[in-house]
Amino acid sequence: MNICWEILGIEPTTDLECIRQAYLALLPSFHPESDPQGFKRLRQAYEEAQHWAASPAEDAKTEEVSDEHEILVAFRELLASERDRFQPSAWQKFIQQLNQCSMDEIDKLRWQLCDIAMKTETISLSCLALLAQRLNWQPQEAEDDADGEELEAFLETVKRGDAFDLLSLAKLPLVVQDQTDAYFFKLERIWRFYPEHFADALQVQGAWIIPDDKQLHRKLLHWFSAEQWSMAELVDIARRWQAVEPDNEDAHYYLCKQRLLCGEGESLLADLCDFWQRYPSTQADDLLLGWCRQHRPDFFPLAVMAVEARCMADAEYVPGESARTRLLWADILHSGRLSPLGRSFVDSLFYKRKAMAWANSRLSTQGEPETPLLDLYRTAEQVVLEAFSQRKALFSPADPAGGRGKPVRWRR
Template structure:
């Protein structure tokens, strides 16, 4: 029969990081659904290996011809037994009592026990890092020392875990059997490790079942919110957690983002759109780009190719935040998103023909038979821009008039504003129209408001468009006269 080390494929070790990495490396080969027996065997080997290092032989200080050695060895045995006490190992008060025993020793005795105690802590799992901080502060492990007989890298890992603290209040597990306590902590510890270090394994771990509970702990609930949101899983129980977090930290954008994630992937429809658009406009980021695009694909698929174009315009800036000169629809990310949308099977013929024309320049132009589609006007302008052509001024004026409507959809408003800004950018460099760049950027910035906007704002946009059209006609007139 194979030992736990043979199953894990490693030599016997007391390094729990090596054990955990070996377990995670083998995990994809033993899926709980496809190979339940292999998975169970791997899991048991992992737990057995951790159990072996959780109860190591307590290192004793070599016998010396002084009176300190018996006291130091006695302290090490007490610490070992304390860490195996299911009722006391997670209680801060019990740790304070242990530290009081250290305080009763002499300075030389404490110095001799300082790093052996650290070595025991390194080889113990699970352990309360929040409680261990009490001992670390007392023995000044952070300050280091030249006399320590312990691996420096392992000490640094331990100190890092102490600074991070516990995943939750482990005392909430005290009513459970020790085995269940250990398995629960190991499970959540593996989740936290894979979330940052092995994201490709994180979803597999999240899908596992076992004897663990969800602790009623505020910080841990927020960690759950982060975990599920990263997988784009919507859990109704997480909604109030996100709301409470927002109320507690109104200036923190993180809980606001997670709240939107839960609502978007929970399938919320039109009631979410105004809030989502407002958030995207006021706090633009790639995270909210993805959320807005995901919502659009679910509820407004025919707007999706146009929204991609609007988001592309916002992203095309240099290191100083100045707009770059480019042909709309030419970025690699835009083409990739369009290609994905083309094969999703939910687009209208108009949307499909627009994307096909952009990805394959030999494809036919959009047909007039789709002129009754509500997005027809926007697609006409977008098609001209993507061909590096000036959109017809009549089309642009019609877009401006659509923005004046109080009932305009917030998503449609975002798309139209993006098209107008792109039209102004295309007209200006190629037709040598004299337009104040600061004025254009100001209009673009003001146009990021979700509401319909004041009539004065759109008057400025009209003036810029009219200047562009006039410059265009003037340049052609001069060209013919010469």
């Protein structure tokens, strides 16, 4: 009991207003969204101090427990039941039992039930939503602003529901059920409110169980792919998803993404090209470019041009002139992954020598053998340099009368 006073930072007192003010002063430092554990400790200390101030005698507490309403007893038993606590049918049965009470009884019990639910570590939010709807818990009915804020955060959590179907844990030991539920609840909260700490949260945890739940599997695919993390198990999950929904773009994307992150080489290329052609998007572009960078760096500059051509082709399109293309070329040029031929090719694109001068130089003075790659480079160079020579200026110099000139064509 002394710990509650240490947390509140006050001496033991029976002054309820003093206890309340201490609680309110500390509340901003322990918000239920940003620090749920700290908030829980603070709330528990507040309630213990209130209880001590109202009835310090231990026998009064014992009498209170023994006189607890049968509905409250039944609710505690439901929450502790390994068999029923995640079963919607069991919760419906409890609600039917609650409906047998009078309106006055229900009005007295509704907030006591809410208080018990808020203090329960492992609870099915989807099932609890049934009870919340029946009892119509509303934040504005709280006794003060602090309680209202806490209740609002709690009801928002209930509204979002469970991270996955908790019934998928039914065959696991109780302690493993609790740990698994708490872990994925924490992960989802961090992803929603503090995504910058998500990678750290994954690294802290050791081995963990992945429940057999489709909703959770797709969340994991999204989380891991967004963080650029690979997991071999997710490849199988994505493959099963695509088998069930062969035309689902997300299933196809996550399968390609996880295979790429897992380091798959030549066997992935055909599927990547198929995805790139079927679903034009920046995500598809990034997959193809990512694969080329890892496995065929000398083809990366050409893949960048192909991506640019599809994204930007119009009447004013000049190959190789987009900011993104030039940044990607510069990045691969300085990465150290290109061969001497590849570096020379990208360098020629930046300096824009006369068309064919670079390729002829490689063949005549440096003895570069004729290869399919050189032929592709030569063709790409011609496309870039010939298009560049046709660029248009916006306006000609001002005419003698001081007016704007007409658009003219200029050559470099």
